[in-house]
Amino acid sequence: MFKKYFNIPDEYISARLHSLFTKTAKTWYYKIRQDHGKHSWPWWKEQIIFKWENYSCRLRMENSFEEAIFNIERSRPMSWFPKQKDRLTALHPDMSGTMVHKKILRKCVGDLENAIRRRCIEPCYAEYYINAMEDITTRTKIGRNWNKPPIDKN
Template sequence: MEFIRGIDMIKEDFELPDRLVTAIFNTLFNRSAHRWYIKLRQAHGHQSWTWWKTQIIKKWANDYWRCKVEKAFESAKFNSDKDKDLPWLCQQKDRLTAFYPDMSEFMIHRTILRQF
């Protein structure tokens, strides 16, 4: 997942300890992710980044989640009257990258353009 790769890179680049990395979760997560985080944090206390990484993967990197994102991608049709082009394109690109992380930029753009 892109989120996990990003945290891993920041942790490595700045040589951050786990406590500092996991301390930002309370402000980083919002809505249902924040409720999920608070529930786990209260139940398990302070945990390492490795532990949190495992929990995030269990929660969001599963077949149900992938299917949900894929359906959202397929059902999102660009409407020039209501959609702004760049935010719509970025959201579609994020969705494709989420369930096909190894897809090339060329294939991402080609797949999105086929929706028009």
């Protein structure tokens, strides 16, 4: 993709891989590079596809998406929404942007989903959804867990 659209040579692409990977992927990259040395982008692309384009990785990503319910106490909209969007587009690359956003909004429980839908008129970009989520969760109590006060038994 980079070579086709941006006319970037293979050497630059493969040299920047260390900055693209994080956590486990970065560890994997360093180990492969230590074992096999420098290679061109097509070789790295083949290794990446072999490592991560399999059923178990796909299932793990699906499970991560299904388990990810938005909770304002645990995560911020600015990090949560793009992560879910990346997971969903990796699982279903042919899915339209509107469907991706609808599936992600279903992960917002209760009145939060409705409040976001009311703010963002379709078709809407991801930035608008993130801004609406940030605005709603910071300015209102929608999306927060409500704890009942203890009752005195005197």
